[in-house]
Amino acid sequence: MLNIKELLEDIKSNPYKEIIVRSPHTGTVEFAAGKSGDMVRGRAGTWGEKPGTLLAHLTREKNKKPIYAPEKGEIVNIRTELEGAFVEAGQELLTLRHYLTRKEVIERILKQALFLFRAPERAKYYFIPEVDQKLKVSGKRSVKVFEGMDMLIVSRMKRETPLAYSGPEGLIYSVYFHRGDNVDEGEPLLGVCPEDQLSTIQDVVARVQSEWEEDE
Amino acid sequence: MSNRHKILIANRGEIAMRIMCACRELGHDFVCLYTPEDKYSGHVELARELGGEQSVYKISNYLDANEIFSVADQANATAIHPGYGFFAEDFRFARRVVRRDRPMIFIGPSWWIIRDLGDKINTKRIARSLGVPTIPGSDRPIYDEMEAESIATHLFEFQRAQDIRGGMVLVKASAGGGGMGIEEVQDPDQFRSVFRRVRNYAKRNFNDEGVLIEQRIFDFNHLEVQIVSEHGGKRHVHFGTRNCSVQSTGKQKRIEVAPGFAPAEVPYAFDADRVLDEITRHSLAMAEEVGYDNVGTWEWIVTPRGEPFLMEVNTRIQVENGISAAISRVGEQEHVDLVREQIRLGLGDTLGYDQSDVRFSGISIEYRLVAEAPERDFAPCSGRILRFQWQEAPWLKMYTQVPKNGAYEIPMEYDPNLALVIIWGENLQQARERGVAFLDSLILEGEASGHGFSSNVAFLKARTQGLLEF
Structure with missing residues (x-):
């Protein structure tokens, strides 16, 4: 049985996550954000359609690409010496200190409560078309999985192979991968909740919602 | 000799290394790209060695054209070599290279040729209109x-x-x-x-x-004709044929041999010389018809009854170009390098020879050393290579991005190809023996070796014995 209080205390002892903002590609950098210590807003809106605070612009091939803060937080290290310079892909531009949201805390705790179906190898993962369609139309908890069920396509080194689910029967509660992203070996792909434990999981969610205070 | 150029190499691994070496031989500068996954690749090491730190740029993705152009502008590149894969057969990319505000030279066929022949369907239509047999x-x-x-x-x-x-x-x-x-x-x-x-x-x-x-044509052999054409599309020569029939279950070539058949040593149920002549003739005729203007490969399948069908045209340098070069001599030159020819012609140089100057000698075999497990349906392996050694020989060329004595992490984002090995022999028998001797001398150790490298080498060795038999 999960000790929710202990897990919450543990998270509260260090409720921050450091987010390094890097240049997504090559280009010339112009910073738009202020200085270390300034607070920035993250993406917002029902579908994340409202961008966060503008941090910088990266220009290449006459395209000025804005770089927004991915999450709410405090700027702790901004590389102002790069202003006006041509940077390579992956160059560290600044670091944000982000206070965990209720949703993130729930996700962290659920990872300990759900059965995690993990990536057998580093690869890109996709749902097979039938499952993908069902998830899109009816939502995550509409898909019941069982041992040996064809569920994912593993794409690596330009080869695609099917991957069957292995684990207890249950409903897909969480999906931890994004289409097109690489997932490292051992990282969780799915969180599966056996149907008889659904009420326990919902209790966990309710407790975190009442006990975790959001940073205003 | 054309002016001194700075060529951006929009590729990775062994082909990037070969382009760098060809640039150096021709007296041109180069710019090399790499992604975070390729930081240990030999092409990055060689670029730093030959061109210094300023010739190497980290990008996010080899398939991001904007990224490539931004580096080209920053480095003042005057030409782009696409290698094979990635943008090599993307006519939009080739068109953008030559039409942008700061135009550059695209080292490859003209964009409209890539457009017309890069489309398998259009190729089929052109072939049918010329009476070239298609599937x-x-x-x-x-x-x-x-x-x-x-x-x-x-x-x-x-x-x-x-x-x-x-x-x-x-x-x-x-x-x-x-x-x-x-x-x-x-x-x-x-x-x-x-x-x-x-x-x-x-x-x-x-x-x-x-x-x-x-x-689906059964039990066919997969043959290719190597064409080299001058800028302007007026003069065309061929550098012989290749046989690429040894493939993995995923239809990926694993061993290639030049020439396509060896009728002097292997009996065939059909007139092999006639087939080789026919596919070469048809390929040259098509190159002439479309005004082909760089290196390219006409791919054929040949049935057990000796009927050839054109499959497609690859409007780029092929991985296996090295075996065609290995069996070819031009005039007094002892050494032909098709990558160098491609750059030279792409930059506007004239061909400088015709078909009668091209001679052929011996048999050449290419092995693709791949991190994969043939016994598991050629599943690719990633992991770390700790030791990679082989016995050097005058009849052997090795092209690899794996550092010879350094550790190397196989990136999972790309093909699991580790090296290309080119063997030359005076005849098929000698080429096969040398091939097996090379494979026996190969030491390839790493974390993935238990389920990959050793079985890949065993597969290559087993298939060497029956090469060119049909």
Whole structure:
């Protein structure tokens, strides 16, 4: 049985996550954000359609690409010496200190409560078309999985192979991968909740919602 | 000799290394790209060694054209060499290179040639118009399931009427290439599900759902003709044929041999010299017709009865160009380098020789050393290589991005190719013996070796014995 209080205390002892903002590609950098210590807003809106605070612009091939803060937080290290310079892909531009949201805390705790179906190898993962369609139309908890069920396509080194689910029967509660992203070996792909434990999981969610205070 | 250029190499691994070396031989500068996954690759090390730190740029993705152009501008590159794969057969990219505000030279065929021949369907139409034999099936991309099924049914019936055993059709992503996105169907009832799978694959990988449906030709040999054409498309020569029939189950070439057949040493049920002559003639005729203007490969399949069918044209340098170079001599030159020829011609130099100056000598074999497990359906392996050594020999060329004595992490983002090995022998027997001697001398150790490298080498060795037999 999960000790929710202990897990919450543990998270509260260090409720921050450091987010390094890097240049997504090559280009010339112009910073738009202020200085270390300034607070920035993250993406917002029902579908994340409202961008966060503008941090910088990266220009290449006459395209000025804005770089927004991915999450709410405090700027702790901004590389102002790069202003006006041509940077390579992956160059560290600044670091944000982000206070965990209720949703993130729930996700962290659920990872300990759900059965995690993990990536057998580093690869890109996709749902097979039938499952993908069902998830899109009816939502995550509409898909019941069982041992040996064809569920994912593993794409690596330009080869695609099917991957069957292995684990207890249950409903897909969480999906931890994004289409097109690489997932490292051992990282969780799915969180599966056996149907008889659904009420326990919902209790966990309710407790975190009442006990975790959001940073205003 | 053309002016001194700075050539941006929009590729990775061994081909990037060969382009760098060719640039140096021709007196040109280069700019090299790499992604975070490729930080240990030998091409990055060689670029730093030959060109210094300022010749190396880290990018996010080899397939981001904006990224490539931004580096080209920053480095003042005057030409772009696409290598093979990535942008090599993307006519839009080639067109953008020559038409942007700061135009550069695209080292490859003109963009309109890539457009016309890069499209398998259009190639088929051009071939048919010239009387070049092509595989029975659709000659345009099919998007509609009902129409696709009707074509497949027709092909199944045709094969039954011809008394072809176990008739099958191939379903291919029309925008695919290199063996990607191809599946076979034997049971007409299975056709729809395969069609949907290939269409989904094509959409994910090529952003085009178009699918080709063709008759599956059984027990064929896969041959190629290497064409080299001058800028302007007026003069064309061939550098012989290749046989690329040893492939993995994923239709990826694993051993290639030049020339395509060896009738002096191997008996064939048909006139092999006539077939080689026929495919070379047809390839040159097509190159002439379309005004081909750089290096390119005409790919053929030859049936056990000696009937050739044109499959496609690869409007780029091929991975296996080295074996054609190994068996060729031009005039007094002892050494032919097709990558160097491609750069030279791409920058506007004249051919400087004609077909009568090209001579052929011996047999050459290329092995692709790949991190994969043949016993597990050629599943690719990633992992760390700790030791990679082989016995040097004057008849052997090794092209690899794996540092010879350094650790190397195989990136999972790309093909699992580790090295290309080119062996030359005076005849087939000697080439095979040298091939086996090389494979016996190879030491390839790493974390993935238990389920990959050793079985790949055993597969290559086993297949060496029957090379060019048909």
